Amino acid sequence: MNFDSFIQENGKQVIFKKHEHVFMQGESNDNFYFLRSGLLKAYYVLEDGRESVKSFILSGNTITSLTAAYTKEQCSFSLVALQESQLIEIPFDCIEEATRRSHDMARKVIEILLSLSMKKERREYELLSLPAEERYRQLCETSPQLIEAVTQNDIARYLGITPVALSRIKKRLLNMN
Amino acid sequence: MNFDSFIQENGKQVIFKKHEHVFMQGESNDNFYFLRSGLLKAYYVLEDGRESVKSFILSGNTITSLTAAYTKEQCSFSLVALQESQLIEIPFDCIEEATRRSHDMARKVIEILLSLSMKKERREYELLSLPAEERYRQLCETSPQLIEAVTQNDIARYLGITPVALSRIKKRLLNMN
DNA sequence: GTGTTGCGTTAACCTCGGTTAAAAATAGAG
DNA sequence: CTCTATTTTTAACCGAGGTTAACGCAACAC
Structure with a gap:
């Protein structure tokens, strides 16, 4: 069955x-x-x-x-x-x-x-093995719908960092491209 | 069988x-x-x-x-x-x-x-969820024979930190007790 | 409207771990 | 034992992330 x-x-x-x-x-x-x-x-x-x-x-x-x-x-x-x-x-x-x-x-x-x-x-x-920034980048690529649906608070806790740190990472990534 | x-x-x-x-x-x-x-x-x-x-x-x-x-x-x-x-x-x-x-x-x-x-x-x-120091403490408790058998180098890489950082953690723990 | 609540951002300060390099201690090879 | 490797420790410096707190903003209740 x-x-x-x-x-x-x-x-x-x-x-x-x-x-x-x-x-x-x-x-x-x-x-x-x-x-x-x-x-x-x-x-x-x-x-x-x-x-x-x-x-x-x-x-x-x-x-x-x-x-x-x-x-x-x-x-x-x-x-x-x-x-x-x-x-x-x-x-x-x-x-x-x-x-x-x-x-x-x-x-x-x-x-x-x-x-x-x-x-x-x-x-x-x-x-x-991966630093938090890289984990975030990969998550954005593989699960963009998740980033939309979930608060940044929860994304940060999923990555193993604080919401404040995630906010900084996002800013860093923006200033690069 | x-x-x-x-x-x-x-x-x-x-x-x-x-x-x-x-x-x-x-x-x-x-x-x-x-x-x-x-x-x-x-x-x-x-x-x-x-x-x-x-x-x-x-x-x-x-x-x-x-x-x-x-x-x-x-x-x-x-x-x-x-x-x-x-x-x-x-x-x-x-x-x-x-x-x-x-x-x-x-x-x-x-x-x-x-x-x-x-x-x-x-x-x-x-x-x-656990900081490196706590991961090390738990490893020492649960697998003391592993700490003996393996180089500190490998223990550090297993904990996700560098050997230098592990050496510092050990020192910190010693100075506490 | 006003107040409230939760989320995201920013800043200041601090701690921890990474990096590099050098010295000290151990382990292996001959 | 002696001479190398390798491992471990220590120090100095740097950067990433944690902590706290303030502010802006949107959603929502009233």
């Missing part, structure tokens, strides 16, 4: 308005989510109250807190809607169980996890 | 002496590796010649260049032995094929990929 149709059939549609949380860091949440429309932000809150953005989730993509859904610990991050969002919620165990029953489903999940790993590897590389 | 015994039976044992490369960034390499003994370093070389360390591989762990083995592009990083290392080499396609034939194998691969994803998520979090 197709993974997408499996999700559609076994999942439950849920809607979150702008600024509503899907889950909060520290809570438990066993679900896997597929975003049909809208825009989500996954973010960490540090001990000192500072915030950093793990990722933005665009429609058509999926998100789950592995620590909460797979190992049953607390969510390591919070998930909030930046726009009204329509998502499909499905218990992680339900997928887990499907991979036990269906060989096809297991193979499909492997594919998904492989792309997920490659995406994470790319992000890890950028954070490790 | 057990994943480890599958690797043992279908893989080929290879040995790399200190400083020998398993593969180089830019090459193609379709293999999945299991490290039986020794120590490996996976690292990126940037356009300007600078180097950053993606990860250290301890014995009992596995490593593969997903971009090369899965999507058949070039290796995105180089892999070198820091000590004489004994590893099992197995074509990625061989595992891929095994997941097609065997449901058990597919389920085992899912488990492996899930832990891999969680490990990467942790690293991503540290690079994004």
Whole structure:
């Protein structure tokens, strides 16, 4: 069976308005989510109250807190809607169980996890090896629609810098061209 | 069938002496590796010649260049032995094929990929949210044996800073306690 | 309208890490 | 052991980003 149709059939549609949380860091949440429309932000809150953005989730993509859904610990991050969002919620165990029953489903999940790993590897590389200015330039090139949709505040936290620093970087880039 | 015994039976044992490369960034390499003994370093070389360390591989762990083995592009990083290392080499396609034939194998691969994803998520979090000094402190706590076995040069590149900066951090930490 | 709230920019100051270079300490090779 | 390499430390200088605070601006409520 197709993974997408499996999700559609076994999942439950849920809607979150702008600024509503899907889950909060520290809570438990066993679900896997597929975003049909809208825009989500996954973010960490540090001990000192500072915030950093793990990722933005665009429609058509999926998100789950592995620590909460797979190992049953607390969510390591919070998930909030930046726009009204329509998502499909499905218990992680339900997928887990499907991979036990269906060989096809297991193979499909492997594919998904492989792309997920490659995406994470790319992000890890950028954070490790590229300076903030370069990370910003690449983000502008690869995801111009994101720059439009999201506040500069959140872009900065996603790049691992402060909004003030991002404002300076933008100015520097302008003065170059 | 057990994943480890599958690797043992279908893989080929290879040995790399200190400083020998398993593969180089830019090459193609379709293999999945299991490290039986020794120590490996996976690292990126940037356009300007600078180097950053993606990860250290301890014995009992596995490593593969997903971009090369899965999507058949070039290796995105180089892999070198820091000590004489004994590893099992197995074509990625061989595992891929095994997941097609065997449901058990597919389920085992899912488990492996899930832990891999969680490990990467942790690293991503540290690079994004923690200052270099804190990353170093945590590394000392969680992997003291690594600090012993690896040059400070490589530790610094793993933390995303220069050896000079790491030397200063160590001094700062000493003067505190 | 007025007030409020949040976002983006700018400036001043400070800290941390990068760069370069030199010295000190260790490790390897013969 | 001796003589090189390599690694680590230290110092001086610089630049990028953090912090704080002020200001301008737009959106929105009232």
